[in-house]
Amino acid sequence: MKISEIRDALGARVVCGEEFLDRDISTGCGSDMMSDVLAYVKDRSVLLTGLCNLQVIRTADMMDILCIIFVRDKRPDEAMIQLAMEREIPILCSGHRLFGACGILYEKGLRGGANYDRYH
């Protein structure tokens, strides 16, 4: 799924990184805990979060996350936008809540990438 498709599905606004919207996303992660993001995120991911601070951008950078979506209309500040641009991570903002935004993308075919078998 392209980032541009995610933008359209969520009715999201692109804050920065317009030039990267044709990136292919393979997996999604929805979390406000960066600890969990660091422990569980898979390859070529989009991160959906309601946490809005500089460490979200840094965490995304460490994990090679390809796109960040801030839900609940959270607005990144200038320092966050600056760092995201330096690290070439596009930022989108959506009015959806985290659960709803994840659900919409799941319905469109995006998955989390976890191996669920181990939980059954």
Place this chain on the structure above:
Amino acid sequence: MIDTINFNYTVDGLDFSRAGEASTDIKQKLKQMGVDFTIIRKIAIAMYEGEINLFIHAHGGKINVSITATEVLMILSDHGPGIDDIAQAMLAGFSTAPDDARELGFGAGMGLPNMKKNSDEMKIESEVGVGTTVTMKVYL
């Protein structure tokens, strides 16, 4: 040929927005050196978790990174409260982080286990009231 390249960082314990700068810098340097991206990610995650720990638990500290042709050695040291029970601290989900750390998105008790997972060797030396040194090695 250069045998070892050293980088030293001081982690500011007061400004949370700066936590992670050292890890970002090392990640960039390894990328410039042409290190495989999956190995860079392991190093970046391990060091970033450690850097966040220095901020949350110890009001800052120091990081020394040594890079050779075969490995990256990271030594994170602090003069924080120390770890009373290292085996307990290594359990996923166990955390002594304050509530304000969780409000910032950390302190879920995943840091040390994740550092171990992403390093090839890890050693923790700690004394209560004196400080902690975490040594991690990742093979290139």
